[in-house]
Amino acid sequence: MGDHAFSAADLDLVCEVTRRFPRLSRWELALTICENLGWEAPNGQPRGNSCLVLLEQLAAAGRVVLPPKVPHKPHRPRARPADALPPIAIVGSLADVRPVTVMPVPPEERAAWDATVAAEHGMGFRRAFGAHQRYWIRGQFEGRPVILGALLFAASARHVACRDLWLDWGPLQRKRFRQRLVANSRFLIRAGVTVPHLASHALALALRRLPEDWRLRFGYAPVVVETFVSAPWRGTCYRAANWVYLGHTTGQGRQDRRYEQPGSVKEVFAYPLVANFRQALVADAPAPVGATEGHTKPADLPLPDGVAAEHIRKRFELLSPWLNEKQRRLLAAVEATLIGTDRAGQVAALVHLAPSSVRAGLRELADPTTIEPERVRRPGGGRKPLTELDPGLRDALSRLVSPATRGDPEWPLCWTNKSTRDLAMVLQAQGHSISHVTVGKLLRDLGYSLQANRKVHEGKMPVADRDAQFRRINADVQAYQSNGQPIISIDTKKKEVVGNFKNAGREGQAEKHPEAVGMHDFPTELGKVSPHGVYDLTRNEAMVTVGTDHDTAVFAVHSIETWWTVLGRAAYPGAKQLLITADGGGSNNPRTRLWRTQLQRLADATGLSIEVRHFPPGTSKWNAIEHRLFSYISINTRGRPLTSYEVIVNVIAHTTTATGLQVHYPLDPTPYPTGIVVSGEEFQRVQIEPEAFHPEWNYRVLPHAAPVP
Secondary structure (H helix, E strand, C coil): CCCCCCCHHHHHHHHHHHHHCCCCCHHHHHHHHHHHHCCECCCCCECHHHHHHHHHHHHHCCCCCCCCCCCCCCCCCCCCCCCCCCCCCEECCHHHHCCCEEEECCHHHHHHHHHHHHHHCCCCCCCCCCCCEEEEEEEEECCEEEEEEEEEEEECCCCCHHHHHHCCCCHHHHHHHHHHEEEEEEEEECCCEECCCHHHHHHHHHHHHHHHHHHHHHCCCCCEEEEEEECCCCCHHHHHCCCEEEEECCCCCCCCCCCCCCCCCEEEEEEECCCCHHHHCCCCCCCCCEEECCEEECCCCCCCCHHHHHHHHHHHHHHHHHCCHHHHHHHHHHHHHHHCHHHHHHHHHHCCCCHHHHHHHHHHHHCHHHCCCCCCCCCCCCCCCHHHHCCCHHHHHHHHHCHHHCCCCCCCCCCCCCCHHHHHHHHHHCCCCCCHHHHHHHHHHCCCCCCCCCCCEECCEECCCHHHHHHHHHHHHHHHHHCCCCEEEEEECCCEECCCCCCCCCCCCCCCCCCCCCCCCCCCCCCEEEEEEEEECCCCEEEEEEECCCCCHHHHHHHHHHHHHHHHHHHCCCCCEEEEEECCCHHHCCCCHHHHHHHHHHHHHHCCEEEEEECCCCCHHHCHHHHHHHHHHHHHHCCCCCCCHHHHHHHHHCCCCCCCCEEECCEECCCCCCCCCCCHHHHHCCCEEECCCCCCCEEEECCCCCCCC
16 A cells, blocks of 8 residues: 555554443544555555455454444435436548547536436446546537537456456456556447547547546556447457557456356457557556455555665666576566565566566576576476377478378368468368468478479480589680670570550559550550660670560571670770670570571681570579660560551660660561571581580570581
């Protein structure tokens, strides 16, 4: 009670008061004891009711003698209840009823408040319990003031399991600090008022002023507000106002002490009124002498002074994030040792630990040999793993995900996705108790992880030399650059449909005014374009030939020839060799006769020895042209409809990078027919020299000494 400890001297004083003033009533004795010992509630009023319980328990123990109880006087006849407010009909938006205010109900209007809530609230209303505060929700509609609803905040519930778990409360903390919780026990938006968002808006206004109103009326400010919502309501306005959903009640009422009467299960919501609400609900209030739940016992001894308590709290708050469970327990035990081991419970409240943890730390300090040097907890602590409780669980999961079971028609997940939830459902059907989270942990323990398909088979032959091919390409590129010979990377970019069609990506536009494009991307008379790129690795320069016909080997080699004629010959006047890096598909497929005969034609026309290096299957994106040219062209064309050939070539031409990329952009309207057949005689004239290492990837085409007839 109050800031005073209940000591032997206080008990002697209680006994002395009851002995010296036998003619005082029990209530007068209680007030006298509270006045002498300073037992006051947070609002400054004496704790008379708690003192009465204490006196009755001392009398039952034979320590004091109390005067007989004074019979109650007959109650005054109740006044005629007031009438409820007249009904109203308001349909509109929140702006139509502003300004909305939440104001305390004056004394002369409390009867009308009670009658209105009793008539219109779904749970009715009889009276408020304990400390309480009524509010009107007022507004303006069509120029006249109206009452839109009502609110009631009252004493909190005695014990709610999910709430106490959320606050980290034990029985001691709940007994001491429950007064700092208030309950929103009634919330009414009047019948006939249909205003979206009014409920959450009014609730927010009430919570803003509630702490100060409560402090002015009762002498202290609440820290957390709670409420209970029963079916069919779902607490929509509380969710909209950012209240925290804590769980649900068991359905037992405050009068059902033996838990025998089934009641309605309610959802529990809470709203913190201060940032450090957990700290305020554990250590910031004095510990009263408790007289609750039929027991009276002295409170723990107080700390020496507030400064010492603040120092303990601050030290633990600064160090706790860097400590494990054992270190926090020992640190709290050290603090309890310094101020007195009999105050371990109060130290536990200050540092937010269970008193049993602090006492365990004290025992460890008394016998340091019991402190585990490496472990945080003693061996065997905590719940046993599921694999130990269910020895067959790991094998059952292993059989489900084993690759050998994929072709088994009896396999439960043969044709479904092997997600952790599906695996958990199958295991549960087999009698194993497991969640999808634990399935994921066991899969990692078994060596499984998310894997994508890997392209490693070329036809029927596995590709085992990819890394060696990459090293070969890198070495050849460095050798050519050191000798001043040209190296180009070639490929054909994705075909683009010409027209007013949607292009992927977003660009800055006026808000809510995106560029309008066609609903469908069916080809128009302009057809499609095939941008074939030739990228000079040494000079960071490129040429993109925009073809309007088919992407064939003839078109690809013609694009290379155009680059050499326009850019390459001038850039490399002494060139005798040309290194080409390309992927292994499309128009530059090394297996096609047309590609090789066209390279022979290019070698004869330029006099260059053309050396080709193909990237292994599945690695085309490793080609330099993909990430040094095509990716930036895609960035430059995002969100821009390619409505004409002119737009396409200009967008490509204006593609730049911070490293100084330059792009040239000839348009090639030449038709390139498909289905060209290369005769055996023409193919025999190709002077090709394959390499020993993967000749299908690495080869050289030599020019003829004289023009081919």
